[in-house]
Amino acid sequence: MSYPVSEIQEALWQVTDSIPISAEYEAPTLATFFTPPSHIRALRLHTPLVVGARGVGKTFWAQALQKEDVRSLLGQAAPDLRGIHVTIGHGAIPCEEYPSPSTFASLLPGHDAASIWRAVLLKACVSAAGLEPGADMPHSGAEWKTLVPWVADNPERVDRIFLDADRAFARQGMSLLIVFDALDRVASSWKDIDELTTGLLRTALQFSTFSHIKTKIFLREDHCSRISFSFPDASKLLASKVELSWTRAELYGMLWKRLCNGEGASGQCLRGLFAEHLPGSLEERDGAWFFKNTGELTDNVLKLLFHCLTGPYMGKDRRRGMPYTWTVGHLADARQQTSPRSFMAAIARACQDSHDKKYAGMNYPIHYESIKSGVQIASQIRVAEMQEDNRWATELLKELRGMNVPCPFQSVQDRWQEAYAEGPSALVRMHPSHTPPEFESAGWAEVRRQLESLGFCLTLSDGRFNMPDLYRVGFGLGRKGGVKPLS
Structure with missing residues (x-):
């Protein structure tokens, strides 16, 4: 190397010291974004559903698509992103373009989830297309408790506005992309989250018929697996789904x-x-x-x-x-x-x-x-x-601290049974909002299956329980010859 080790070491420290390693959200810039070739299909205008585990870049890409300078560069690999207008339909940062969790909670008991999302989409389309929908429609600054009932009571009128917006975008030679992210935060319980997410997916499927209004939904992997996709034509969404990985x-x-x-x-x-x-x-x-x-x-x-x-x-x-x-x-x-x-x-x-x-x-x-x-x-x-999303799982795995892996699953089960004498049903009562409801009548084998689906652990060919270093070290488990946990 033509550079002294000390100089390179100082340079590395200076550059990496500015990376917000524990922050979930980092605004994309021309200097920070890197587009893996495998992600291009996920970013294209006509990809409605993007799925990925936590930390793979869903929120990063959701924000990148909203930035014109970054989107311009993405357009070199995905030409359909050129000349589009992007707005947010839901995201991690609260704003007036969509209801807050408390507002969703107040709307959901009396209104179909699809009507709530149609109100969000209506507001985005009217604003972006510059339409004047008429005096009877609530104005753009109206509260959601006023707009959502109007949308529910006037389905034909709302459909006409969407059609007018699509034609307006066609005349302008542009398309509107409405991005949805952080849907696991729309409510405090999985029941409401799943209902709202299903309503959005159904609505997005209806919008796939428009040529100049498109939606893109970023979903967490475990969140997507909870959705039944039993509504009509759901297979079309699943067929076009793109999974993010690196x-x-x-x-x-x-x-x-x-x-x-x-x-x-x-x-x-x-x-x-x-x-x-x-x-x-x-x-x-x-x-x-x-x-x-x-x-x-x-x-x-x-x-x-x-x-x-x-x-x-x-x-x-x-x-x-x-x-x-x-x-x-x-x-x-x-x-x-x-x-x-x-x-x-x-x-x-x-x-x-x-x-x-x-x-x-x-x-x-x-x-x-x-x-x-x-x-x-x-x-x-x-x-x-992961504790923020799956407290039941992290509380369980904390009980294994001090053990060595791989180990017989019976040893793991004994630890869990000692901590939760009532079995997995105790987790539902302790963490009711985000614990899988099926744990109410499940055994520890089902709990292990759920943990494996989240990537926390795996079962070896001989049946033993194992945990990758990514989690083993943090949860304080040992492995012969492996990286030591921090005390």
């Missing part, structure tokens, strides 16, 4: 996009290091650096780049594995999926740890012990995130 090369490509866009001398140093392996592959546009050809970012190239930072081994020799594969592998859940948020959290921690500790005899900017520290921190963050 390959190993895509994760490292995202990392180098962030590193190459570092500010000042730090960014210059890391761009120089990148150029040593891929000369002439970066270009600057609008104050940000981009890859000219993401197809060049193969595993072979990215492995060499990363090992310039870490060295080739996770120890003194090859027996401990290679950092390039080890890092992603130890951040994967039980379904072998690694989220970009967990990955970036681990890398940021590793850079900080190496910068602060200055391990003796370091020949590379990132020490392999720092990468292990990064996995520990990423695991803690992941456990805290």
Whole structure:
């Protein structure tokens, strides 16, 4: 390398220190967004349903689609995103474009969920198309308790307004995309969440007949699996569903996009290091650096780049594995999926740890012990995130602290039974809002199945219970020769 280890180490610390590793929402910018080739189909105008686990980028993409400068770049790979208007139909940040959870709660008992969403869509279409729907319709600033009943009582009139809006967009040579995200936050119980989500999916299916009004719904994986999809033509939605995931090369490509866009001398140093392996592959546009050809970012190239930072081994020799594969592998859940948020959290921690500790005899900017520290921190963050969505699951897994895995499932079941003498039904009473209602009459085997579907654990071929490091470390379980949990 033409750059001193200390200089690269300082640059890495400066760039990764600014990454909000534990924040769920980060506004997309030209310098931060990286589009995996596998995500392009999910972002296209005619893809109505996008599903992904927590941390894979659903909210990031929902926000990116609303930003004109980012959308313009996305349009290079997805031409149907050019010349469109994007508005939000529901999101993580409260705004007047859709009801708040308390407003949903007040509307739901007396109104069909589909009518509520039709009111949201009506407001978006009237505003974007610049229509004047008539004096009898509540004005755009009317409260939802006024607009929703009017929509429910005037179905033909509402359909006519939607048709007029679609024709208006056609005359203007544009399309309207209405984005829905964070639907697990529309209500406080799964019963209401599922009812509202099903109502939205039914409504979105009806809107698929319009040529210039489109909807895009981002759903969490476990949320989607709860929906029955038993309404007419639901198979059409499922057939067009796109699942978000990240390959190993895509994760490292995202990392180098962030590193190459570092500010000042730090960014210059890391761009120089990148150029040593891929000369002439970066270009600057609008104050940000981009890859000219993401197809060049193969595993072979990215492995060499990363090992310039870490060295080739996770120890003194090859027996401990290679950092390039080890890092992603130890951040994967039980379904072998690694989220970009967990990955970036681990890398940021590793850079900080190496910068602060200055391990003796370091020949590379990132020490392999720092990468292990990064996995520990990423695991803690992941456990805290999942606790927000699945408290019943995290409370159960906390009971296993101190155990070693793999282990017989009977040992796990004994721990759970000791903590919850009444069995899984106790979880329903303790956490009624988000615990699967089927636990009321289920056994521990069904609980294990639900945990496996969420990626918390897996069953080995010999029947033993196992847990990936992403969760094992955070929940305080041990593994022979594995990364140690933080005390």
